[in-house]
Amino acid sequence: xxxxxxxxxxxxxxxxxxxxxxxxxxxxxxxxxxxxxxxxxxxxxxxxxxxxxxxxxxxxxxxxxxxxxxxxxxxxxxxxxxxxxxxxxxxxxxxxxxxxxxxxxxxxxxxxxxxxxxxxxxxxxxxxxxxxxxxxxxxxxxxxxxxxxxxxxxxxxxxxxxxxxxxxxxxxxxxxxxxxxxxxxxxxxxxxxxxxxxxxxxxxxxxxxxxxxxxxxxxxxxxxxxxxxxxxxxxxxxxxxxxxxxxxxxxxxxxxxxxxxxxx
Amino acid sequence: xxxxxxxxxxxxxxxxxxxxxxxxxxxxxxxxxxxxxxxxxxxxxxxxxxxxxxxxxxxxxxxxxxxxxxxxxxxxxxxxxxxxxxxxxxxxxxxxxxxxxxxxxxxxxxxxxxxxxxxxxxxxxxxxxxxxxxxxxxxxxxxxxxxxxxxxxxxxxxxxxxxxxxxxxxxxxxxxxxxxxxxxxxxxxxxxxxxxxxxxxxxxxxxxxxxxxxxxxxxxxxxxxxxxxxxxxxxxxxxxxxxxxxxxxxxxxxxxxxxxxxxxxxxxxxxxxxxxxxxxxxxxxxxxxxxxxxxxxxxxxxxxxxxxxxxxxxxxxxxxxxxxxxxxxxxxxxxxxxxxxxxxxxxxxxxxxxxxxxxxxxxxxxxxxxxxxxxxxxxxxxxxxxxxxxxxxxxxxxxxxxxxxxxxxxxxxxxxxxxxxxxxxxxxxxxxxx
Numbered sequence: 001x002x003x004x005x006x007x008x009x010x011x012x013x014x015x016x017x018x019x020x021x022x023x024x025x026x027x028x029x030x031x032x033x034x035x036x037x038x039x040x041x042x043x044x045x046x047x048x049x050x051x052x053x054x055x056x057x058x059x060x061x062x063x064x065x066x067x068x069x070x071x072x073x074x075x076x077x078x079x080x081x082x083x084x085x086x087x088x089x090x091x092x093x094x095x096x097x098x099x100x101x102x103x104x105x106x107x108x109x110x111x112x113x114x115x116x117x118x119x120x121x122x123x124x125x126x127x128x129x130x131x132x133x134x135x136x137x138x139x140x141x142x143x144x145x146x147x148x149x150x151x152x153x154x155x156x157x158x159x160x161x162x163x164x165x166x167x168x169x170x171x172x173x174x175x176x177x178x179x180x181x182x183x184x185x186x187x188x189x190x191x192x193x194x195x196x197x198x199x200x201x202x203x204x205x206x207x208x209x210x211x212x213x214x215x216x217x218x219x220x221x222x223x224x225x226x227x228x229x230x231x232x233x234x235x236x237x238x239x240x241x242x243x244x245x246x247x248x249x250x251x252x253x254x255x256x257x258x259x260x261x262x263x264x
Numbered sequence: 265x266x267x268x269x270x271x272x273x274x275x276x277x278x279x280x281x282x283x284x285x286x287x288x289x290x291x292x293x294x295x296x297x298x299x300x301x302x303x304x305x306x307x308x309x310x311x312x313x314x315x316x317x318x319x320x321x322x323x324x325x326x327x328x329x330x331x332x333x334x335x336x337x338x339x340x341x342x343x344x345x346x347x348x349x350x351x352x353x354x355x356x357x358x359x360x361x362x363x364x365x366x367x368x369x370x371x372x373x374x375x376x377x378x379x380x381x382x383x384x385x386x387x388x389x390x391x392x393x394x395x396x397x398x399x400x401x402x403x404x405x406x407x408x409x410x411x412x413x414x415x416x417x418x419x420x421x422x423x424x425x426x427x428x429x430x431x432x433x434x435x436x437x438x439x440x441x442x443x444x445x446x447x448x449x450x451x452x453x454x455x456x457x458x459x460x461x462x463x464x465x466x467x468x469x470x471x472x473x474x475x476x477x478x479x480x481x482x483x484x485x486x487x488x489x490x491x492x493x494x495x496x497x498x499x500x501x502x503x504x505x506x507x508x509x510x511x512x513x514x515x516x517x518x519x520x521x522x523x524x525x526x527x528x529x530x531x532x533x534x535x536x537x538x539x540x541x542x543x544x545x546x547x548x549x550x551x552x553x554x555x556x557x558x559x560x561x562x563x564x565x566x567x568x569x570x571x572x573x574x575x576x577x578x579x580x581x582x583x584x585x586x587x588x589x590x591x592x593x594x595x596x597x598x599x600x601x602x603x604x605x606x607x608x609x610x611x612x613x614x615x616x617x618x619x620x621x622x623x624x625x626x627x628x629x630x631x632x633x634x635x636x637x638x639x640x641x642x643x644x645x646x647x648x649x650x651x652x653x654x655x656x657x658x659x660x661x662x663x664x665x666x667x668x669x670x671x672x673x674x675x676x677x678x679x680x681x682x683x684x685x686x687x688x689x690x691x692x693x694x695x696x697x698x
Binding site: 056057058059060079080081083084085089090092095096098099100101106109110113114117149166170 | 644645646647649650652653654655656657658660661664665667668669670671672674675
């Protein structure tokens with residue numbers, strides 16, 4: 001939701017990034033204020049997922065220009081784990097499986113690591129158990145979820161719910177959900193969306209990276225952006241997503257090209 | 265031929281003559297078994313990398329270690345072995361430098377026998393004669409032959425028909441002296457329908473060089489079910505060479521987990537022969553670092569139809585260590601409906617870490633299901649990134665993934681306290697490597 005006089009959480013200015021010498025992000029500009037929900041849409045290969053990973057600090061991408069301020073701090077200076085501790089969260093499109101490491105063990109480790117870096121108290125296994133079970137109810141997760149290995153043998157929907165559970169535990173300032181909706185059936189989508197909506201408040205912000213308007217029926221964005229060739233070419237309100245659903249992306253692209261010609 | 269052959273055969277002779285051989289037994293057959301082993305040793309040489317079976321494993325370092333006869337007296341106390349005890353085990357046989365230590369052991373001698381073989385010789389002569397040395401082939405195997413030449417004390421487990429042992433049996437082989445050779449020996453006779461878990465455990469109380477040359481025979485009668493957990497945590501400078509033969513009768517079930525993390529050079533040969541409808545697993549984890557070499561050779565022989573075999577072997581190789589895995593699976597003529605799966609995965613933690621892996625499938629039946637696969641790799645950067653994005657440091661992320669890689673095997677150990685202590689060891693070892 002848009003609040004008056006809210007603080008800027010993320011400020012991306014002219015960000016350029018490449019992978020193995022190939023430019024992927026080209027002068028990306030993007031600002032997020034607290035309380036807001038943004039959706040970034042765009043065709044395959046437009047750079048949406050790259051943008052998420054660059055923000056989270058993936059080492060495959062080389063930053064070739066621009067700045068990123070996260071709550072006023074230089075985000076690009078920080079290692080991935082420091083970004084997480086500072087309050088940035090990325091829900092992965094493909095969460096990894098870690099057979100051999102129990103989910104509850106893993107969740108408690110990440111929770112305590114992040115909490116201790118934020119100067120908060122850690123929870124012992126019993127305290128954590130109560131805490132996590134409470135959060136699990138929100139996502140309608142079965143009890144045995146905690147006893148299984150991290151994501152091992154989880155269905156697509158279970159993996160995504162596990163991502164949102166981690167979001168609930170880590171209480172990020174900014175959560176980026178990278179295609180969290182893809183591959184979900186309607187029930188799972190409803191549960192995941194309910195969880196995300198529950199976690200959204202005036203002090204944090206959410207960026208949804210998605211192909212499909214469907215998700216935006218459940219998590220209503222304040223802003224919708226269209227990415228193409230490594231930059232945002234159009235921004236609008238939630239009605240833009242509906243228009244994209246009916247008309248596709250080509251018209252946005254044509255409009256942008258025409259505008260660029262005029263500017264030139 | 266060459267000097268090398270001469271010196272390597274004289275090395276075996278020096279082992280033969282380096283310590284007093286056991287005094288003649290009242291059992292004629294045992295004396296014969298030993299002397300035929302002595303003869304076999306005389307005909308053999310120490311294997312070199314020119315032998316196909318030893319292509320990747322150079323044990324010439326072993327021949328350079330000066331070895332002394334072991335002192336017989338063992339003055340270890342319960343306190344010395346306390347760190348190695350498995351709390352679930354109610355029976356335990358302890359051997360110190362190959363010699364049975366009754367003061368440290370808890371034997372069973374009634375229907376179920378868990379005892380030093382040497383004290384059971386007279387009572388069970390016929391059955392021991394039938395099995396002892398009949399399954400671990402001495403022909404062409406200098407190390408099995410040497411062990412047999414020195415056959416004296418040995419772990420003997422005899423499980424009567426339909427017996428179920430709820431608690432695991434712990435066989436603890438302790439190396440207490442440096443520069444000695446020990447010849448641990450195990451014979452397990454599992455009668456029809458019995459069930460048990462046996463932990464074969466090699467540990468050390470000192471860090472200098474020594475040589476453990478072990479032989480085990482597991483004989484499973486029809487429908488018998490055995491879990492065989494083998495833990496090799498020898499000292500850092502030790503040499504460990506072991507041969508194990510498991511003979512599976514009709515519809516028997518043999519589940520083995522082998523964890524190798526000790527010794528400068530170790531070699532484990534596991535041969536499993538399966539009769540009709542038998543089922544086995546032969547899982548393994550080699551966790552090595554520095555300049556360690558760990559070689560696992562397995563041979564799963566589907567000698568008859570309807571057998572099921574599963575094998576997951578993993579190696580975590582750090583430092584400049586070297587892992588070898590050779591997994592042979594034979595499906596004999598007529599062994600129809602065999603169902604066999606083998607996979608071998610290796611994690612190389614450094615640029616100098618090395619693995620040689622060789623799956624070998626020989627199939628002579630036409631209606632079978634056999635799969636095998638092998639992967640060799642480093643930790644996946646995407647996985648490391650995932651954990652970092654959850655606030656964990658890169659080092660912790662790498663440790664956790666390395667640990668998880670090994671934990672998949674450790675989890676298959678059905679003795680909880682041992683499983684937990686090994687998990688702890690893996691965790692400690694993986695966190696010091698990086």
